Amino acid sequence: MLIQEEKQVRLPRIVMPFAVIGNYGLYMLTDLGRMGIYLILSLIGIFKQPFRFRELLKQLHFIGTGSVAVIFFTALSSGLVLGLQGYYSLSKFGAEGMLGSAVSLTLIMELGPVLTALMVTGRAGSAMCAEIGIMRISEQIDALECMAVDPFRYLISPKFLAAIISVPLLTAMFDVVGIFGGYLAGVKLMGVNSGAFFSGMEQSVTNHDINLGIIKSFVFALLLVWICTGRGYFVQEIRGAGFGAESVSKVTTQAVVISSISVLIFDYLLTAILL
Amino acid sequence: MNQTKAAVETEPVVRFRGVTKSFAGPKGRNVVLDNVSFDVPRGKTTVIAGGSGQGKSVTLKLILGLMAPDSGQILVDGQDVTRLRSSALRMMRTKFGVLFQGAALFDSLTVFENVALPLRERLRLDADEIEKRVMATLDQLELVGHEGKFPAQLSGGMKKRVGLARALQLDPEIVLFDEPTTGLDPVMTSDIYDLFSRTQDRIGFTSIIVSHDIPKVFELADQIVLLNNGEIDVFASPEDIQQSTKPHIREFVEKTMVNCDEFS
Numbered sequence: 450m451l452i453q454e455e456k457q458v459r460l461p462r463i464v465m466p467f468a469v470i471g472n473y474g475l476y477m478l479t480d481l482g483r484m485g486i487y488l489i490l491s492l493i494g495i496f497k498q499p500f501r502f503r504e505l506l507k508q509l510h511f512i513g514t515g516s517v518a519v520i521f522f523t524a525l526s527s528g529l530v531l532g533l534q535g536y537y538s539l540s541k542f543g544a545e546g547m548l549g550s551a552v553s554l555t556l557i558m559e560l561g562p563v564l565t566a567l568m569v570t571g572r573a574g575s576a577m578c579a580e581i582g583i584m585r586i587s588e589q590i591d592a593l594e595c596m597a598v599d600p601f602r603y604l605i606s607p608k609f610l611a612a613i614i615s616v617p618l619l620t621a622m623f624d625v626v627g628i629f630g631g632y633l634a635g636v637k638l639m640g641v642n643s644g645a646f647f648s649g650m651e652q653s654v655t656n657h658d659i660n661l662g663i664i665k666s667f668v669f670a671l672l673l674v675w676i677c678t679g680r681g682y683f684v685q686e687i688r689g690a691g692f693g694a695e696s697v698s699k700v701t702t703q704a705v706v707i708s709s710i711s712v713l714i715f716d717y718l719l720t721a722i723l724l
Numbered sequence: 725m726n727q728t729k730a731a732v733e734t735e736p737v738v739r740f741r742g743v744t745k746s747f748a749g750p751k752g753r754n755v756v757l758d759n760v761s762f763d764v765p766r767g768k769t770t771v772i773a774g775g776s777g778q779g780k781s782v783t784l785k786l787i788l789g790l791m792a793p794d795s796g797q798i799l800v801d802g803q804d805v806t807r808l809r810s811s812a813l814r815m816m817r818t819k820f821g822v823l824f825q826g827a828a829l830f831d832s833l834t835v836f837e838n839v840a841l842p843l844r845e846r847l848r849l850d851a852d853e854i855e856k857r858v859m860a861t862l863d864q865l866e867l868v869g870h871e872g873k874f875p876a877q878l879s880g881g882m883k884k885r886v887g888l889a890r891a892l893q894l895d896p897e898i899v900l901f902d903e904p905t906t907g908l909d910p911v912m913t914s915d916i917y918d919l920f921s922r923t924q925d926r927i928g929f930t931s932i933i934v935s936h937d938i939p940k941v942f943e944l945a946d947q948i949v950l951l952n953n954g955e956i957d958v959f960a961s962p963e964d965i966q967q968s969t970k971p972h973i974r975e976f977v978e979k980t981m982v983n984c985d986e987f988s
Contacts, residue, residue, distance in 0.1 A: 583831075
């Protein structure tokens with residue numbers, strides 16, 4: 450039975466843009482509220498018993514171990530480029546000895562956390578979104594609820610915990626490999642003094658800089674796992690996503706885009722607040 | 725005390741009271757249930773029938789609290805599902821076993837792990853007890869030998885049987901079947917219904933079946949609920965449907981049942 454109700458009310462053409470913006474604003478608020486509740490339930494689920502240790506290991510393997518290769522090559526190439534570019538820039542001022550300091554600070558405070566989060570989003574975040582989206586449309590999540598099994602504790606929270614553990618560790622690995630890349634480019638290729646490279650690094654990098662990188666990596670881990678799994682979980686609620694397999698593919702793309710943009714925005718905000 | 729117990733046992737297990745449910749669509753709101761009221765008698769089989777998009781699966785989701793109605797009450801054993809908090813709703817759901825349309829098996833788990841899941845997560849039994857119970861159920865459903873397979877390696881009929889095995893693991897009081905035979909050949913359909921009858925005789929649950937498979941499914945029915953354009957008609961038997969004079973019921977009978985010998 451189709452009831453055509455509010456649609457019958459014709460708005461003057463001049464107010465239509467406001468109606469569209471208002472409608473979209475309401476949708477965004479609803480979506481934000483839904484995602485907020487989702488985040489709280491996912492975090493609570495981490496502490497619920499029984500703890501799913503095997504699932505946590507599986508997710509650690511998937512998000513963490515599975516991302517090692519991609520993080521290694523991204524870090525190495527970033528470090529090599531930073532070494533070359535840094536040498537080129539610093540040599541103009543005769544400050545090649547500062548290369549170690551420039552490479553390490555850039556990697557530890559900025560590139561390490563950001564690129565690690567972007568790589569994990571692309572590799573594991575998209576897969577988590579698609580997995581949960583498919584489970585939603587094939588009623589597997591409904592089945593869990595019907596068995597009175599909390600889908601957050603069973604399915605979502607292990608992914609949250611695994612991301613929160615893995616991403617900072619991957620970031621630390623990124624920093625080390627990146628600095629090694631900078632060392633290769635600066636010292637071995639361009640001939641910067643090895644002692645100057647490392648002493649510059651030792652003198653300029655403080656605990657505060659390392660803490661900033663660690664805080665960023667925790668926040669980015671939370672952001673990426675929240676957005677990617679949340680989009681999958683609400684695949685049927687997302688406006689314009691369509692239905693079935695098409696909705697999962699659209700929502701997965703959307704999750705990666707939103708997650709990546711959020712990482713970049715939060716990178717600026719955290720730098721501005723904590724630097 | 726005994727009178728109270730007897731009253732509970734004869735009371736309908738599920739009651740819809742003035743339930744309305746609609747969905748937003750591009751051309752307005754699509755009302756799938758409009759002020760609907762009916763009872764599901766305890767220990768009996770209720771079949772919910774109707775055309776596509778008439779709200780059959782929505783009705784099941786409303787009973788389980790997976791969806792909220794726009795208005796009205798849905799009572800399960802006297803508890804209003806629409807007012808339950810999430811923890812109470814979770815407890816209420818332990819009364820149910822559900823066989824989903826696509827079986828909703830977990831792709832990453834084997835047949836054994838799928839069937840064992842409710843035992844592991846709800847009852848937290850030890851491994852030996854779980855294995856004993858799961859293998860007994862798989863034996864009853866003729867699935868022994870397939871316990872190590874993943875859902876992707878199973879036929880449609882086997883998936884349904886695994887779904888049924890999982891739905892029955894916690895000895896539910898009420899079992900909901902959402903299109904249990906969709907996509908199955910006639911032989912497999914017959915097998916599923918035989919299995920259903922045997923299991924219900926043995927366990928004695930209340931069942932609610934949503935199905936297109938008319939008139940086969942009506943052979944099992946103690947009560948039939950026909951959904952049509954948001955409204956419902958409740959019948960005690962298939963014969964009552966055939967005797968109805970309402971135009972949309974006559975149309976339904978003509979389209980689905982007139983030429984069926986099983987139904988005379």
